Amino acid sequence: MNATIKLEKKHFPVLLDELVSIISPLYGGTFIDCTFGQGGYSKEILRHQENRVIAIDRDKKVLSEAEELKKKFGRRFRFFHSTFKEINKISKKDQNIKAIIFDLGYSTNQILDLSKGISFKSKGKLNMKMGINEFSAHDAINNLSEDSLSKIFKYFGEEKNARLIAKKIILERKKKTINTENLVRVIESCYKKKYTKKHKATKVFQSLRIFVNQEISQLIHGLVNSFKILPVGGLIAVVTFHSLEDKIVKFFFKNYSEVSNNSRYLPINENSLKLFNLPQKKPIIPSHHELKKNLSSRSAKLRYAIKLNNSNNFKLLYEKFNYLINIENLYLDI
Numbered sequence: 213m214n215a216t217i218k219l220e221k222k223h224f225p226v227l228l229d230e231l232v233s234i235i236s237p238l239y240g241g242t243f244i245d246c247t248f249g250q251g252g253y254s255k256e257i258l259r260h261q262e263n264r265v266i267a268i269d270r271d272k273k274v275l276s277e278a279e280e281l282k283k284k285f286g287r288r289f290r291f292f293h294s295t296f297k298e299i300n301k302i303s304k305k306d307q308n309i310k311a312i313i314f315d316l317g318y319s320t321n322q323i324l325d326l327s328k329g330i331s332f333k334s335k336g337k338l339n340m341k342m343g344i345n346e347f348s349a350h351d352a353i354n355n356l357s358e359d360s361l362s363k364i365f366k367y368f369g370e371e372k373n374a375r376l377i378a379k380k381i382i383l384e385r386k387k388k389t390i391n392t393e394n395l396v397r398v399i400e401s402c403y404k405k406k407y408t409k410k411h412k413a414t415k416v417f418q419s420l421r422i423f424v425n426q427e428i429s430q431l432i433h434g435l436v437n438s439f440k441i442l443p444v445g446g447l448i449a450v451v452t453f454h455s456l457e458d459k460i461v462k463f464f465f466k467n468y469s470e471v472s473n474n475s476r477y478l479p480i481n482e483n484s485l486k487l488f489n490l491p492q493k494k495p496i497i498p499s500h501h502e503l504k505k506n507l508s509s510r511s512a513k514l515r516y517a518i519k520l521n522n523s524n525n526f527k528l529l530y531e532k533f534n535y536l537i538n539i540e541n542l543y544l545d546i
């Protein structure tokens with residue numbers, strides 16, 4: 213027998229059972245899977261005949277999986293190679309959308325794909341592009357100023373040696389172009405302690421991934437544009453993987469689920485409307501059972517909210533996180 217072995221590690225859809233229990237009361241309509249990946253969520257939703265899925269992913273490498281689903285589910289499944297901040301151009305309000313789902317971060321395939329250079333275990337030219345990018349980690353590390361690099365490491369990675377690492381990068385860059393191995397060495401040389409709990413390059417690599425993929429602006433615009441196309445009664449669910457993402461999602465849901473001006477002497481205006489119902493204040497985290505099966509789900513947090521009212525006013529959200537958007541905009545100096 214001629215057996216073909218597929219050398220791909222399976223991506224376990226994170227918090228799948230928990231997500232299904234939240235969205236299944238809404239079954240019978242269109243669901244938008246903003247982060248298709250290997251289709252774990254989409255396939256589960258499509259198991260129910262009455263559901264349709266619109267899926268989005270920025271990575272071209274998921275196209276073959278999307279083609280499989282098109283063959284199997286026909287018109288019930290549509291795929292768009294795009295970033296999710298464009299969701300309002302992909303879908304319109306009149307499509308009976310029941311829920312919009314985000315599973316942020318990277319799929320196992322992307323992490324294992326050494327050509328993407330997402331992990332500090334990769335070799336050669338820096339990259340980190342997920343797909344549909346303006347620039348790479350190579351461009352950022354080899355062109356940005358010490359000040360810009362230091363901000364990226366500090367705010368996107370909470371790296372305590374941010375300034376020193378940035379300084380050393382500038383010095384190293386005068387001698388040669390910096391690749392993945394050089395960068396790891398520079399970072400390691402900035403730590404006094406020989407042993408640290410996590411790899412010393414973890415935070416800088418995380419910060420560069422966020423910067424290269426403009427993850428903060430993607431998330432903020434993605435949430436706001438999702439809200440715009442979602443009918444009242446629809447649900448937004450987001451799985452995050454790091455504290456910065458979670459901070460944004462938590463603020464978005466919590467801030468707009470509280471009435472900001474409830475004085476009975478003042479007229480109700482758009483700013484004081486409650487935009488969401490928040491059934492659960494605390495995030496849902498993976499069970500022990502899931503952690504045993506898939507340890508990489510350990511930092512996942514699922515938050516969700518149900519839309520109550522329409523609004524166009526997200527000024528507070530943009531004001532609160534403008535300092536992060538400004539750091540992402542430093543790419544304009546490349």
Ligand SMILES: C[S@@+](CC[C@H](N)C(=O)[O-])C[C@H]1O[C@@H](n2cnc3c(N)ncnc32)[C@H](O)[C@@H]1O
Pocket residue numbers: 223224225226246247248249250251252253268269270271274294295296297315316317318319342343430
């Ligand atoms: C964690 S994986 C999703 C896994 C998926 N839920 C599954 O079960 O197979 C995240 C996916 O989202 C995609 N992605 C990340 N940010 C995106 C963005 N801003 N727009 C579109 N796709 C994005 C990545 O390319 C990746 O394929």
